[in-house]
Amino acid sequence: MGIPLSISSDLELDLEDIIGQCIAILGIRGSGKSNTAGVIFEELLRNNYPLSIIDIDGEYFGLKEKYEVLVVGRGEGVEIEVDENCAQEIAQISMEKNVPVVVDLSGFLSDERTAFLQEYLTALWNLAGKLRHPYIIGIEEAHEFIPQGVKTELKELIARVALRGRKRGLGAIVISQRSAKVDKDVLSQAGMLFLHRVVHEVDMRVYSELLPWRKAETKEIVTALSTGECVYLNGDNVIPIYVRERETFHAGFTPSLEVVVTPELKQVSQAIIEAIEHAKVGKGKKTRIDQLEEQLAHLESEAMKKDETIARLEGIARTLGYIKVEVPKPSYPDVQNISKAIVHSVEHPGAAKNTSPSYSIRRVARRGRDSSPSTSLGVIDINPLAVPAPVASADESASLPDAVMRHIERIVGRAARKSILHRRILGFVLGHAPISYSADQIAAWTNCARGVIDNDPPRDFLDMGLMVRERRSGKMHYHSSLKDFVSREFGLYQPDIAHSDLHRIMDLLRARLVELAQQ
Ligand SMILES: Nc1ncnc2c1ncn2[C@@H]1O[C@H](COP(=O)(O)OP(=O)(O)OP(=O)(O)O)[C@@H](O)[C@H]1O
Ligand SMILES: [Mg+2]
Known part of the structure; x- marks a missing residue:
């Protein structure tokens, strides 16, 4: 029996x-x-x-x-x-x-x-x-x-x-x-x-x-x-x-109006x-060594980046020696606000009254057939990280379920622990989706030396599936895969999730991750 x-x-x-x-x-x-x-x-x-x-x-x-x-x-x-x-x-x-x-x-x-x-x-x-x-x-x-x-x-x-x-x-x-x-x-x-x-x-x-x-x-x-x-x-x-x-x-009960008391366990x-x-x-110790090694590699890459930046700035300083800039005297002393306003009016014609919080000054570029940024001649970015940050409205998160918001925080928290170089690459790629950029183009726009990205690719974000890397004409190119990432990560919490919600999650997450690139 x-x-x-x-x-x-x-x-x-x-x-x-x-x-x-x-x-x-x-x-x-x-x-x-x-x-x-x-x-x-x-x-x-x-x-x-x-x-x-x-x-x-x-x-x-x-x-x-x-x-x-x-x-x-x-x-x-x-x-x-x-x-x-x-x-x-x-x-x-x-x-x-x-x-x-x-x-x-x-x-x-x-x-x-x-x-x-x-x-x-x-x-x-x-x-x-x-x-x-x-x-x-x-x-x-x-x-x-x-x-x-x-x-x-x-x-x-x-x-x-x-x-x-x-x-x-x-x-x-x-x-x-x-x-x-x-x-x-x-x-x-x-x-x-x-x-x-x-x-x-x-x-x-x-x-x-x-x-x-x-x-x-x-x-x-x-x-x-x-x-x-x-x-x-x-x-x-x-x-x-x-x-x-x-x-x-x-x-996992279906919520009702009755008060639920979690039992003693x-x-x-x-x-x-x-x-x-x-x-x-035991595992933690191992991880600590891994962490220190990671830190060391990161510091080495930062040091390399700094050397490259110094060399680049020296180059710019030399070039500036040949340029004479005449600035008309402003009628009031707040020079910074004026320049912001000018830049903003150039970038947003018709919106001259507002000033942009994050701004960049560029000489208008002559564009080749490929209109990607690094092919434009004579571009000087004062703030190259000023990617077109997606606008996440204040109520973007309103009515998104708690589980979804918690998961967004988890993802942002995890991204925030990655190196600044990788965060910048991610921010750039997400901010410029869906266009694909070569490592050199991204390096130019994120102010880091050529070759740095090839030496230290953003593996963590590639593994997470936030961006995709592919070889084209012998060069590595990166583009955003945020859409697939969001459907995969959030489909699980809400399998019947509405398309519009997925879009809101995507906008919110993109805004948060782009923000991380600027910290
Ligand atoms: N045999 C049952 N008798 C009474 N209530 C039940 C029974 N089975 C499920 N329920 C109730 O129905 C609701 C849904 O049940 P359950 O969570 O098991 O569904 P599910 O199919 O696993 O849903 P999901 O796909 O969302 O996980 C819960 O509140 C649960 O307590
Ligand atoms: Mg279930």
Whole structure:
């Protein structure tokens, strides 16, 4: 006789049925997927079944209300903040010591998430090969990591667990609101499915392929499902069921007017916390050395830049020796304001009354066929960083969801920690989007020496996906990829986000990042 799991009064399921299983939980937003996953996790935890939950929205820390679960990562309910440097140790502690772990990735940027998961899942896979005892990995928003039709290292890792984990006792629970976007191979290998309500035709098509009913029948049954109801599918067993409500706090509940009190949470043993803190410190030391090396490289590049600037200024000083400038005496003493006003009226004809806060003086350039700035002759920029800063209106952020604003701050915070050279390059490229500029052109406009950008390219921002680099006619060119970046980073928080909101996020983020270039 097996150990029964209490998931639904309509369903008889034993713990043994779960071992090495690939389980898919699908359905539209708010259909009850995370609740169903939470119920399965509760049942597993009640039976001391070891597991990891990859939590994108910080929804699962509430499991600690009843069970000893370790919550790591970066987010609201996290006990120990960690990054990918500790991923291996955490995987090891979880699998070897049977410690259930929630990996809260809600505070990570997408590249950090990928780095963490790659380390973490590789470690779990390898350990499972040695230990061969039951273990399950739950993955929220699985379409982000195992997208249909796209090949990534992380996808291969997760697909491997889903398709070949059984022999190692390794199972997977993939949860997604985008049925059609989840890798078909993984879905077809899922031995157990909880199919919540869907409405879109593309998702309905996926359900039709999975369910043994006629198309019209599938549509009729599936669209009639209400929150918490789903079609359970396991081989020949196909039944509509109602999944019970989670016993533990569900941080992803749909907000209502009732006051929500975060429950008291259990702690995993102090020894485990200490073991991770210890691993973290060890990694921290390594990171410190890396940091110092980075700092040294940065200072060297700054010193080089300064030498180049001195040489350039000496050149300008020599040139100025040949130029005679006659300035008519102003009728009042505020010379600076007058020059600002003149520049502004040249740059903004018809707006002569306003002065521009950031200004540049240029001799009108003769332009070749290529009208990019470095081909213009005789350009002298007094403030070459005065990129056409996008105007972010004061209410740009109004009504953007808190999660979105927090994520914007995270991105800006991360960018602010990068070197000034890289921030300038980013500011220039974003401020001049969508045009692509060569490294030399950017160097000229951001007041740094030729070659500096080639020696110290803005790898961090390229890796983040804020800009793109490509070789053209033997030279490196850079252009903004802010649009793709924003759709990727923010689509996750609001998959149904409106186009206009994405534009507002883009404008706001561009303004903030351009501002960083001028600090
Ligand atoms: N079986 C259930 N019984 C009662 N309430 C439920 C049940 N399932 C879900 N709910 C409630 O419905 C709301 C949405 O549920 P849930 O967060 O699980 O949906 P979801 O499909 O995961 O949504 P999303 O795609 O936005 O993550 C929550 O407030 C949850 O508490
Ligand atoms: Mg959910």
